[in-house]
Amino acid sequence: MIETDDWGAASMRHSKSLRLLLHLLQLLLLISLIGATATQTWSSIAFEVQATDGAPTGFRENCCTPFGIGAELNISQNISDVDMSLSGPTAMAYWQSKRVNEVEETQDEREDELWGNNSYNLSEVQTGLPQGVKIVTAISAVVLFIHLLGYQRRWIPGLILNFALFALIVAFVIMPTLGWFGGFDVESKGTGGGSLDLEHEQIFTDFNLSSESLDFHFNVSGFDLAMGNESEQQHIMTNLTSADIDHMAFIAFDGSFSLTFTPLVQDLMMIWLVVFTLMPLALIVIERVEIDLPSQLEE
Numbered sequence: 046m047i048e049t050d051d052w053g054a055a056s057m058r059h060s061k062s063l064r065l066l067l068h069l070l071q072l073l074l075l076i077s078l079i080g081a082t083a084t085q086t087w088s089s090i091a092f093e094v095q096a097t098d099g100a101p102t103g104f105r106e107n108c109c110t111p112f113g114i115g116a117e118l119n120i121s122q123n124i125s126d127v128d129m130s131l132s133g134p135t136a137m138a139y140w141q142s143k144r145v146n147e148v149e150e151t152q153d154e155r156e157d158e159l160w161g162n163n164s165y166n167l168s169e170v171q172t173g174l175p176q177g178v179k180i181v182t183a184i185s186a187v188v189l190f191i192h193l194l195g196y197q198r199r200w201i202p203g204l205i206l207n208f209a210l211f212a213l214i215v216a217f218v219i220m221p222t223l224g225w226f227g228g229f230d231v232e233s234k235g236t237g238g239g240s241l242d243l244e245h246e247q248i249f250t251d252f253n254l255s256s257e258s259l260d261f262h263f264n265v266s267g268f269d270l271a272m273g274n275e276s277e278q279q280h281i282m283t284n285l286t287s288a289d290i291d292h293m294a295f296i297a298f299d300g301s302f303s304l305t306f307t308p309l310v311q312d313l314m315m316i317w318l319v320v321f322t323l324m325p326l327a328l329i330v331i332e333r334v335e336i337d338l339p340s341q342l343e344e
Contacts, residue, residue, distance in 0.1 A: 082122060088118070090116075091116070095112075111133050140296075181210055203325060273293075
């Protein structure tokens with residue numbers, strides 16, 4: 046019986062040592078993440094939109110190359126490198142010259158515009174994410190301190206740390222993208238027509254997720270109400286359907302959006318999966334076995 050007790054006590058000390066080493070490893074990795082956040086690229090983004098039907102293509106008047114726009118963007122803590130490309134500026138100017146009538150905004154559209162103006166801009170994201178890394182690192186230090194105090198419910202702060210790190214990964218993937226787009230006024234400020242308002246709008250989407258990137262494809266079509274006067278707008282809303290693609294107000298766009306997971310994000314995902322998820326679960330299993338085995342020996 047004494048030997049069994051000694052064996053159990055030694056096993057408990059062994060599991061506590063393993064957990065202490067794990068907490069130290071977690072803390073060291075998060076401290077190194079502070080430096081990596083300041084030097085590595087956070088997000089690598091590419092998107093492209095191409096007009097496929099209607100006035101933005103110019104093909105009905107044989108005037109020009111279809112309008113299209115693309116961009117490649119790399120974001121880090123201090124830099125946002127953007128490579129923009131534009132095709133069919135003549136078609137764009139032609140489309141805008143035809144958009145001579147304003148469209149009255151609904152209350153919902155005004156609320157959406159207000160929300161958009163309040164979204165994060167990139168400078169706020171570049172300031173906020175490094176602070177988030179430091180907060181998660183501080184939580185890791187608190188978890189280590191709680192372990193040293195011998196707190197019995199260590200899994201609670203450990204679970205909080207796990208979710209905080211996962212939220213940080215999501216933030217590095219999404220927030221720089223939203224911050225960059227948040228700095229733009231999406232309204233059309235051309236020669237006429239105000240903001241783009243599509244009636245009988247149809248949106249088709251497709252996406253592909255891999256370990257290296259998220260690729261999103263979409264097709265948007267509808268009737269540009271600003272292409273007609275007030276009576277024509279009423280006609281479009283009440284009499285036309287999405288099948289009336291020969292109408293002069295019908296337009297369509299194809300687009301793609303690609304978000305490449307940078308080495309920083311990939312490393313973060315691996316750290317979260319292995320060091321903050323799988324290894325703690327493995328320790329729980331080891332501790333469970335060490336508790337059950339002495340009781341089996343007693344029998």
